[in-house]
Amino acid sequence: MASKRDYYEILGVDKNATDDVLKKAYRKKAIQYHPDKNPGDKEAEEHFKEVAEAYDVLSDPQKRARYDQFGHAGVGSSAASNGADFGGGMSMEDIFSRFGDLFGGHYGGFGGFSGMGGMGGRTQRRVARGSDLRVRVKLTLEDISKGVEKKLKVKKYVPCSHCHGEGTEDSNGKTTCTTCQGTGTVTSISNTFLGQMQTQSVCPTCHGEGVIITKPCSHCSGKGIEIGEELISFHIPAGVAEGMQLTVNGKGNAAPRGGISGDLIVVIQEEPDPNLIRNGNDLIYNLLISIPLATQGGSVEVPTITGKARVKIEPGTQPGKVLRLRNKGLPSVNGFGTGDLLVNVNVYIPTILNNKDRETLQSMEASDNFKPTEEARKTIDKKYREMLR
Secondary structure, three states: OOOOOOHHHHHOOOOOOOHHHHHHHHHHHHHHHOOOOOOOOHHHHHHHHHHHHHHHHHOOHHHHHHHHHHHHHHOOOOOOOOOOOOOOOOOHHHHHHHHHHHHOOOOOOOOOEOOOOOOOOOOOOOOOEOOOEEEEEEEOHHHHHHOEEEEEEEEEEEEOOOOOOOOEOOOOOEEEOOOOOOOOEEEEEEEEOOEEEEEEEEOOOOOOOOEEEOOEOOOOOOOOEEEEEEEEEEEEOOOOOOOOEEEEOOOOOOOHHHOEOOOEEEEEEEOOOOOOEEEOOEEEEEEEEOHHHHHHOEEEEEEOOOOEEEEEEOOOOOOOOEEEEOOOOOEOOOOOOEOOEEEEEEEOOOOOOOHHHHHHHHHHHHOHHHOOOHHHHHHHHHHHHHHOO
């Protein structure tokens, strides 16, 4: 499909839908568009994929939160170039494998509708999946402004160095399961309101692997994994924020006996900047100037993410005035523009005075130019009224 539709719209639910409502909506749509019910219908197959993608995102609390905040960009390649979560390119085999358990079968969606052709009668061995890992990565504002490549040495489960993940001592250390004949599943047929349904469940003998280990690896005791380390490289895009999570696919713990590795979940932690305060994509700098500079005007340097910028102070600048430096903030993670640097001007009032300072201030106090005017008071009053609206 040329453009992605809203996931809630695809499933026909609202944004406050509970997990149970999502599951029921998905089951209904999946049955409606299932390829076994629509043999040869490419449009139905695309709808089936679309529904599966929507449920995959909305049924996962973390993905759903990112989607609610950032839309499709939050769960696709825009959020993490090495960690696209699902995507429309997922094959039908992947979808059946991932969602089959919802229908009481095993990795085969509905297990196939007997006699309805198309996708029916599939068998697939169970593939174990390793657990996900979670790491925190500290970023400076400069890192966030440009995006950054990171390398982390992660301690995790890796394939056994002795058996290379197979779990056997040698190539003759396993045999085909006689219960399921190597398919990993056992099949039963039942009559339903949709006709005959062929249901597949996990083989109780081999637990879905299709093979029986007869000679376990002496190093890993047949598990196929051991504790090790891996140097993992990944890219963090510009504009990310505190608490955002990126997914690096396949870089979590290795799975037993050659299964699918889990994912590495990268949690963003933003380091406080000594000068700049972040507010969304904007940055704030509190500038403190002297009374003479505020009165006479001039120019000063202020810090930015990458260096310094010079700003002009107009004569008679009042405390609380905000100077805006366009596009000196942070880029949007979705690529929609760049924030600004807001310079909040404050006037420093000294707390310690010598005799000469007091004489100077007394002469200023005697001048009408240094006496507050009603017009100035009204300007301040108006500003605060606008802030309280």
